[in-house]
Amino acid sequence: MGPGERRDNVDRHLELTEEAARRGARLVVWPESAVPFLFDEDPGLASRLQDAVRHRGIYLFFGNDDRERLPEGSRIYVGAKLLDPSGELVARYHKMHLVPFGEYVPLRPLFTLGGRFAAKLVQEVSDFTPGTEATTGVVDGHRVGGIICYEAIFPSLVRRFTAAGAELLMNVTNDAWYGTTSAPHQHLAMAAFRAIENRRYLVRAANTGISAVVDPRGRILEPTRLFDTTVLVREVPFVAETTFYSRHGNVFAQACAAMALALVAATFRRPSTKMEGRRHP
Numbered sequence: 001m002g003p004g005e006r007r008d009n010v011d012r013h014l015e016l017t018e019e020a021a022r023r024g025a026r027l028v029v030w031p032e033s034a035v036p037f038l039f040d041e042d043p044g045l046a047s048r049l050q051d052a053v054r055h056r057g058i059y060l061f062f063g064n065d066d067r068e069r070l071p072e073g074s075r076i077y078v079g080a081k082l083l084d085p086s087g088e089l090v091a092r093y094h095k096m097h098l099v100p101f102g103e104y105v106p107l108r109p110l111f112t113l114g115g116r117f118a119a120k121l122v123q124e125v126s127d128f129t130p131g132t133e134a135t136t137g138v139v140d141g142h143r144v145g146g147i148i149c150y151e152a153i154f155p156s157l158v159r160r161f162t163a164a165g166a167e168l169l170m171n172v173t174n175d176a177w178y179g180t181t182s183a184p185h186q187h188l189a190m191a192a193f194r195a196i197e198n199r200r201y202l203v204r205a206a207n208t209g210i211s212a213v214v215d216p217r218g219r220i221l222e223p224t225r226l227f228d229t230t231v232l233v234r235e236v237p238f239v240a241e242t243t244f245y246s247r248h249g250n251v252f253a254q255a256c257a258a259m260a261l262a263l264v265a266a267t268f269r270r271p272s273t274k275m276e277g278r279r280h281p
Helices: 003-022 043-056 120-125 149-153 155-163 183-198 244-248 251-269
Strands: 027-029 059-063 066-070 073-077 079-083 089-094 136-139 142-148 168-173 202-206 212-214
Touching (some): 003 027, 043 059, 043 079, 059 142, 059 168, 079 142, 089 136, 089 142, 142 155, 149 168, 149 183, 155 168, 155 183, 183 212, 183 244, 244 251
Parallel strands (some): 027 059, 168 202
Antiparallel strands (some): 079 089, 136 142
């Protein structure tokens, strides 16, 4: 995608945002790849987004990467950001769980032959650095948290946002890789479990679909169709109460596993007994 196409993509999302705002949207969520520019290094683009939220008085959450310049070089992060109605950048999240071979090379010395061979895909996309914090932002006095792409399939990662106080979860993703296969449907189905575990509404924005709202019981509300350009506007409550899983994570599952292992071990320690047959006269 060239610079012109990328700016056209941003323009299209701004047009859709205008429609959403006219229909009463207060928080607008864009997909992972909606802003393929570095926000901090493109003042013109940053001003356009800031003007849009000021004009409509909305919050905007969108996927957008970051570059950190260091004396020894640069670090690139897969990221997402939240703008408030004044145009201020109030939250910046860096993806914590990267895609192997798509965003980094695992076991780099082994797979790159000590650095002599670079994986082509990572060479093109860049070798990203994982984030470390479950960053949240505030929308109308309520804390929200956003996860990126397939982070939604990891229960222990998502619960970190509710543990940090998030009353609403957002998932921005780029599912274009999957085309019209069953993968986008599977990805959404897995994300629905995170809403159930944390008893939160989950707002999901995918660049080619499936976008949807998932309620705290896991019901998928008004899912969009694949490759259908549309605007989904729905009232989504904030939920403050926490679940046992949000507070304690996998403690229950770990306790069950430990108990099962203890029972198995006990069967091996039990002395065997032999029944002696009785003689009949």
